Amino acid sequence: MEILGLYYYWVFAILLMIGLYAVIAKRNLVKKLIGLTLFQSAVFLLYITMGKVDEGTAPIFSVTGSNIFSNPLPQVLILTAIVVGISTTALGLGIVVRLKEEYGTIEEHEIQEIDER
């Protein structure tokens, strides 16, 4: 159980790394947005992992069932964060579509070249 816990946190760090790498290094704008989504998902994993309680269940009272519940607060925060993430993605994609229309390309360096002319 100890190892699993550490593993969860390491996967969070690795996923963060992969997402952030895509955001910084890739030049295609849609790829950047995909990387951003991965980056944000890693953070969700961090929050939910810290809410887990040994032998617990989802924090929903039921007539039969145990009395040990996992923490509801991180879940609420992440519900909000997921929705904020999709909103940002939607707006980002809207901007990308407009960029394609105005510049004819969605590669970052090509747009810069067009602007410098």
Place this chain on the structure above:
Amino acid sequence: MNILVDHLLALQVVVPMLIAPVVILLAPRGLAWAASTMVSLLTFAVAIQIVQGVLTGGPMSYLLGSWPAPYGIELMVDAFSALLLLVVTGASAFALISGRESLDSQIDAGRQPLFYAAWLLALAGLSGIVVAADAFNIFVFMEISSLASYVLIAGGPDRRALPSVFKYLIMGTVGATFYLIGIGLIYMMTGTLNLVDMELRIHSVAEQRPILVAAGFITVGLALKAAIFPLHVWLPNAYTYAPHMVTAFLAACATKVSLYILLRFDFFVFQGNLVDHASQFAAYMMPLAILGILVGSAVAMFEKNIKRLLAFSSIAQIGYIMLGASFVTVTGLTAGIVHIFNHALAKGALFLAVAMFAMVAAGLRLDDLKGIARRMPWTFGAFVIAALSLIGIPGTAGFVSKWQLIGAAMELGTAGLPLVAVILISSLMAVVYVWRVVEVACFGEAVDEPGPPVSVPPLLVAVLWLIAAANIYFGLNPDLPLTLSGDAAAELLGHLP
């Protein structure tokens, strides 16, 4: 009336939030603008009330849903928040009142309701951040204001706004997510999200590592949003290609709110609890602040587009604010915080003047502005007054901040002399870039025949002069901003051991 007074803190945020959905349904011409302007003026009035409340009664607090903190979300306003509220609501109100013609010329009539709704949401978001006392609540409202700003910046006719706003979106979202990681780590170690509660509980956290890492992530995340050097790269393009009134609004207040959160976290939550944090803060922040001041002013000296010139100047001004904060003394913090107020006055007026130039000149490159001082003498006069405040000439508001800043540097003894030199050199650089504009405008020969005297909207000229005059008024009577800033600095420092 009494009911409203009790709920002022909530109303500050709720009123713009309430009208924004209504505005998108207001199709008739001009109605969206009228509604937004009235709401903005209302929020300005509420902010003034709150400032009075704080000056007389001390910090104000409000429990949403009537749930006790830290189980529910709490709002809290002290002197620092009150000052920011004034700046945010004031910037929005004055930009909207004077901006009708400028915005009409840059935003299609059919899309205006959506644009003004986004403006109100940016206002609500920024106000919401300032009154919040819950770390996650700050994140949510930070995202509201950010998304709304992206829409505002992308609203103008210049297609170069699109790549700029995309870059801002990416960097802003990375910054917000870093902030989220930071507060997640703090939550993991303390179990709370309420700022006041957090401060108490961090005392007893034995393991420091996650908290240190959290401090790092929160600082980097907010630095991205606040355009602190070297994470400022999104700002020049975003401000240059946005609609002119949007630049006036955002340049006056948007990055300052991120600075507010940074200082709040740093002094409330971290400084008292992490060993040696005060000197670490100075060690990291001061060099970056100095670099921001010097690089920002230097690049501004060579810029050819007046909006971009002013944008780089803003980066330098953010450097001044951080320099003041990095002293970790009352004088230093007061200097930094009062500069938030004074810079808003100066830059706001400058960008309003630029909006007027845009209505008359062919473009906004310095070459396009030749001779504009003769065509628009009143506007240019106000521009010069605001520019003098930016440089820091005695008698203007900008001088008050720089004087405080120099005073704070002198308190350090001989170690402070290089800092005084930096402040003086950068002010000289400001003289250079202001002179470039003045020279072209007054002595340049207009390329084509000057047409008949242009009629600029009288409301815009009136508001511009009001703010330019405010620069002088607050330069000569700086009591109000200085008292608020002093109180704010004392509160922030009061949380140190």
Place this chain on the structure above:
Amino acid sequence: MIVIFGVVLLTLLVITAIAIVRTENLFVAVMLLGIASLFIAGNFFLLDAADVALTEAAIGAGISTVLFLSALALTSERERSKSSNKILSFTVVAVAALVLIYATFDKPRFGDPDAPVQTHVAPWYLEKTPEYIDIPNVVTAVLGSYRGYDTLGEVLVVFTAGIGVLFLLGSGAPLGSLPQEKINEGLRHHLIPRVVGRVLIPFILLFGLYVQFHGEYGPGGGFQAGAIIAAAIILFSLLEGEQRALSVLPARVLLGLVAFGPLLYLAVGIAGIVLGGNFLDYSVLSSDPVKGQQLGILLIEAGVGITVTGVLLSVFHAFAARGR
């Protein structure tokens, strides 16, 4: 057993993420992103976060994929340039990851019931909810009532994204990638999708409504319901064509939904002030505070669901109409 399952899911997740970044075909990347979302949702379920798993599946695997594909249809499918600054990016990112791993060594043990997060605020929620709000799903209680102000902010974030996309893409300018007839007829000439779709759509809508109103008793609530209902109507639009979908729910109605959702939420909050409590205080909405809380949560969840449905559909139509 669960431990092994968790480890396997996480490893698959990392492999998928690497594949997403390396592939040059954006269509493949988006599909893999959907799969990664499902792995994450599976993990959330293992970590006892049922509501979050449902939301991640509906929004991350469902809606997000639709939005990306709509955008790809309007832009381009392949990534054309190589990465830039590979070494610099790798260094920055590695530093960030190492710093985080450095921090893991002092973290509370995974699952520890005595960790600070489990002993401070959470027990109060679990203890007091039966007394103050009396609904079984504590997550909905926290989301809707104790931290209702955050949820209001979230609704406004969705609203902002909606008006932002409408602002940017609202007036359909021709891009010319798909001819008008094709968009308007959808998949009508394909028999099997049409028949299956017609059978499925009513059930999906029903499920969406169930999730909306059952959020107090089990996993569910406004966000998930909004995403599911929007998905059903998007499916209808794909099968029957844009014209028919817009005649069922015209753009004006959608704009009205987008505006009405937040207004409903804010109205409930202001009702709290008018009736004597603070903003978003539901206890005063009825003579019995507990009933008042339940009524308040019901109403605001409705506001949330309406906003999410309206925004997601408006965004989808904005993207779809741009191709005309």
